[in-house]
Amino acid sequence: MMTVLAALGFADSYFVSSAYFTTLTRGASSQIVFGFEYAILLALVLHVTIKYLLHMHDLRNTQSWDNKAVYLLYAELFINLVRCILYGFFAVIMLRVHTFPLFSVRPFYQSVRALHKAFLDVVLSRRAINAMNSQFSNVTAEELTAMDATCIICREEMTAESSPKRLPCSHVFHAHCLRSWFQRQQTCPTCRTDIWRKFVQIS
Template identity: 45%
Template sequence: MMRLQTYAGLSVLATLAAIYHAFSSRGQFYPATVYLSTSKVCLVLLLNICLVIMCIMWQLTKLVFLGSLREAEVERLNEQSWREVMEILFAITIFRQDFSVMFLAMVTALLLIKSLHWLAQKRVEYIETTPTVTMLSHVRIVSFMGFLLLVDCLFLYNSVIYLIQTRQASVSLFFSFEYMILATTTISTFVKYVFYVSDMLMEGQWERKAVYTFYLELIRDLLHLSMYLGFFLVIFVNYGVPLHLIRELYETFRNFKSRIADYIRYRNITSNMNDRFPDATPEELNASDATCIICREEMTTAKRLVCGHLFHVHCLRSWLERQHTCPTCRALVIPNEGGPTTTRSLAGAPRQGQLIFMF
């Protein structure tokens, strides 16, 4: 922050010096403004001060809604930033005929807004895995997501209005697409946060949380996949192959396909649990520890897995919503289905299953 303050101070001094030189040498307002807009040095200084202002606004937004960043959030920010910069550079090559000072400013604003979305997602993940969170943290993150959604909608509205007015393909297609992705991601993150708060109010007894989370992420991936395909086709027809979309399109398709496969596997396992997993006999309950390792309660009736471990039927069903392995020995619940890759979590949150195992 101190480095930004120093750089901002030097930038303000340089900009004021350029403005003073323009007005003192030209004498009148109009010639001075023409000089400022045509001189390459003055133009660079003005663009630089605009960048400084955006960075200061970004820092203030971060401090108001998030406070100090955690180490994991800083790492996420650094990793995503470099990748996003490369993708934006590819996008600039596609829209090179629309390149202008305004386009450069909009791209910079998009990158800063995207970084705020990454931080919001990481902070929600942190809140979900932290036992004690202050009320102020909840108020801040809800306000932050509302602020981000408002910003997304404003930029999306401006881009769509420009497209309607011009009725031709332009760089506004790129910004409309990007802010649609950001808006749907923000809504998904907020709904996921609502699921967490609801489960917290129920003291962790909401058994359907994992399934609803899975449906939420499935719908989000389906929307994103549809948007990527539509945008890919539009850009391909009007500009050529959008190289910066290929990786995102592939990852979105792969995630969507994995979630569908996980859900089908889960339905196949749980559709005939009574036939697939026999009831434990009284002798088996007496011969082993009669405590369900998932809920830590005594078992009077239980289901037996292929590996021989016993669990409550409702606990086993809840576990299978997140994992496809035995909570005790990590053996596959159905050895002949899938392979080592079937240990993936249905709801995309293996950490939750591990917490259940620990407690």
Template identity: 35%
Template sequence: MVLLGLRRLTLFGLASTALSALVLLNAFVQRQGQFFGTCIHLTQSGGSLLVLCSMLLYAAVISGRTLQRLLFGELRVIEIEHIYERSWFSIMDVCLAMTIFRNEFDLRFVGLFIFLLFVKIFHWICADRVDYMDQAPNVNAAFHLRILATITGLVAIDLAFLAYSVNTIVRFGASMIVVFAFEYTILLVLVVSVLAKYILHTIDLRSEAHWDDKSMYFFYVELFSDFFKLVSYVVFFGVVIHFYGIPLHIVRDLYMTLRSFVQRCRDLVQYHRATANMQQRYPNASEQELAATDRVCIVCREEMVAAAPADPAAQQNAQGNPPARAVATHDPLAPKKLPCGHIFHFRCLRGWLERQQACPTW
């Protein structure tokens, strides 16, 4: 799929370059070499403008790919798939938005949308690359420098275009620029959440011990991100309804964001209920209970060792079993037994309950 896309882009570039050269040469000959006459001829010809716009689009794509290679290097397959999938949805949203702002649709709108699409693509790549930090085999200084430069640039672009959009709305009233104010607000929320995740990943990479609360911090980042997105969607929805009509292009996104936020709130409440008094609610598994299993925690795939009982006489283990280990009251490696009978490390069980409130074997 990647090679096919490159071939199509190459063919598109060759065709656009050839046609643009012919259009310029034709205009230059007809106007007898006059510069201003050639420019007037090009602006008055719809076909010539279409060809030149296609050439500008190709130049923008090449510039974007060059910048992408500079900031991110070679893209992974999953990142390319995400770009194609999300770009398709963005284009469909704009087509639906055109039904509302059809009276204001012009070349300026097309130019702003193309630039917005490029900015979105860099946001998506940056988010995927930060999420990959957990599995990345080598996170070197160059990686950190690229990510920080990308995030800084994206924040500056989002703030600049958001300020421009708000200033335009205040001076000239509501128009199609409302769409771009909303889009850059959503992108700003996204890049701030990416920055927060990057900071958390960096802290975890520099920490020698296992960070048990990392996933919970990520959960709160996603929760606040969904909250600010939901507020932005509601405000935009109200503004567009007041001045134009129902914005069909964000109904799906508004519903998905609302459902995600409500689900995260439910997960948060259920998590606090499930993890309240875990030490007392879930007893430590005994040596006999572990001996009846394969001793492997299915979450981390590591062996579990029973805690040393308080009674010294009970510390005698069966022959061939691993020796019991003195365990602190809140030892993260203490084997905990659920009411269903399954046994897991305390740390693994807590981490699992942050994502789901059911036994991992179900």
């Protein structure tokens, strides 16, 4: 996998540099368009490489890696930011040498939407995790004995030592399981209640 990614990254880098030097020596041509397309593909290769390395690191760990989803979120945010910058830079160059590139409007709009979503995912996940750490109550051993103490995220038995947390909708889960869950989505794993909205209503 890494060999394939390295070969693709080398090919894209070569084509980007070739388009750049061709434009410098021969002037503006279709190589500008091709060069930016190769740059977008290079960003995609970088994104796949980052995700692959994170998954491999997680597989090599004997214990669950709680921060994996955080790094995936930030990788998504970074790559979408790079794509937006590339499309914006491409539009500026095309305006200077030729005309506005209408064909790039749709992918640029999609990149901006993806960047906005990635940014919201980071903000909402951090907000949900902070609320869980500071506002959600821990469940005692007596309360666990009076209920089904199985965490439906990991399917393991909860104990008081694992600091299980009670959500505003009254469902209970492991704290570390909730942290990983909130890094992907901010709803209750059981009833799909919006945790932040429910928390604001109660408080």
